[in-house]
Amino acid sequence: MMLAFEFTGWWVSALKVLIAAIVVPTCAAIAVYLFLFKLISFMQSRLGPMEAGPHGTAQLLAEVAKWLQKEDIIPDAADKKLFKLPPFIILGTTFLMFVVIPAGPTAVVSSLPAGIFYVLAVSSISVIGVLIAGWASSNKYALMGGIRAAGQLIAYELPMVLAVLGVVIQAGTLNLQEIVYQQSGGEIFGWSGIGNPYILTQLVGFLIFMVAVQAELGQTPFDMPVAESEVVGGYLVEYTGIRFLVFFLSEFAGAVGFSAIAATLFLGGWNLPDSWGISRGLMHFIGPIVILTKAMALTGVIFWVRFSMPRLREDQLQKFAWKFLIPASLLNIAVTAVLKVVL
């Protein structure tokens, strides 16, 4: 089967960038509608938006239109140049994360040999954006939020990396595409009915990864950086209009991005088990749907937790990371390594 992706040339890259530029906001929009608007509404025994479009499906468009019309306020005391920068740093980070996530046999912007390493490295750039936002706003709440965010993102970077390490040891590669193939081609004690998704062998790693994702995204049990009842939105407090919109969308795009990575690492990614006998050609088309479904399911879990838990305190959060998550993930690595050698 011949596909356009197999040609080479500058326009292939351009096409990929274009597709990514459409796919990322679309994913974010789906997540916003499904979870922020509807899931939370049903949890809270209300309907959510119902007016814009059937069942409020066009609500996000309406909101975006509203935000675009708003005045772009920059505080007098703010560091003007720095203040304008952070939304786009964070959005850029989120886009960069999508670069290596495979959505099909060839549907990946760039299949780097050290893909997972790249993702983890790139995702931590957002700390800089958050810190700049907190500092440049020249607002005490923003500063506190920014400092909290920095401490939190750095603390939870570590368990995330360590949780991924278990998968890397088991798969023996850093390439995300390879990790996907290993899961779909593997077998569990000689039974290959569902391949070998790493969630089964790396359950501890999966849980740690999801907790760390929750913290990286600043979702509720770990949302002190933006805690609205304490620091009134934290580093977001001075942002309005399009800059807030960019922050907002990159948060949701980030949620989908991290979920897609978790789905790739632990749930078999875009591929379906080899034993189901689906041809590679068909997977070109099914793959994106499969990864999107898995990623959305995980995003749903993230938001489900977000809307049912109270918030931890900053010191409790740090304690949880350093005293529980990191030792647990180190133990996970040790056990994985030993089993890898023994088996």
Place this chain on the structure above:
Amino acid sequence: MTAITDRQKLAYIAGQAADARVNIELETEGMTLNMGPQHPATHGTLRIVAKLDGEQVIAADPIMGYMHRGYEKLAEVRTYAQVTTLVNRIDWLGSFANEVPFILASEQLMGIEAPPRAQWIRTLLFELSRVANIILFLGDMAVQLGALTPVFFAFRDREHVLNQIESATGGRFHPNFDRIGGIKDDLPKGWLAETKATMANVRKFCDEMEELVMGSQIFEARTRGIGVIPPDVAQQYGLSGANLRASGVDWDIRRDNNIGLVYDKLDWKVWTHTDGDSFARFWVRMQETREACNMIEQLCDGVPSGPIMAKVPRIIKVPAGEAFVSTENPLGEMGYYIVSQGDLTPFRVKIRTASFNNVSITPWILRGVYVPDIITILASLYFILGDIDR
């Protein structure tokens, strides 16, 4: 003996050091954080000026008066019947409870006693407004701690209680139903049965909150041991209501100093907790909501028949004298000190509200805590701005 925690001691030392511009451990510069009057966590226009060292509070001052409406002065130019309209707006979540002590004090001055049926209905509506008030606290405490869902449940189930209040009095928020010598109207037909059914709903809500909020480990981690008020300090600052009982002081005006309401005819229990922390305050309020459900059911069963108004002159002139009556309102002790000189209007009305005293403890209790704990403590002290600033 005043118990001071180690944190408070350290904060005091840090405060002294900050004032003397000597830093004890690190070269850190303090920061003054102004929370409010438009901060979402102060639910109203309370302003807290907190001196911080990092995230630790060295000193905190509550500043109030942004919503002062001068009710004490306004009451002096209104007849006794008109004052209830004003005082409805003091604690706007449980409005009916604000009217009762004023009417009771006026009745005391006039030497009138309401007929038994009116007393029972008063007590019934009093407890209903307690439920309407505290339900919102149970949800609000969670939303202050970051859990968004419980507060929606609270609003949903509070609606049933408000419907009952509305169908009996005609007003959802401001019933203005209490009159000197009795109450305005009799209860509508079938109201008592409906109210009893509503109480089942409230119980279900309490169970839900117990699972959703109190059952959460994060909630416990955020509230246990935070904002501990020892019993002696609580009494020194004049705390009342659930805040006092959560510190282990067994004092409830409904039981210990009951005037004009029928609590002595009911079978109920005063709940106390020995911890005195934010969790205890939440727990005591939840138990009180359940207890109020019990009381309302008993009241519904026991309302006697008879008139709802005593014989009262058409033009109410209160004889000269002074009276103070306080009741156990949802937020704590609320009382009116009325001075009359025999006119149509009171000569002076002094309103003692619970929230004013409950908030006045904040400088003591906030010293040494972290910024997120300010929110926990303020939420658990549970004040209504209208109740502070009258």
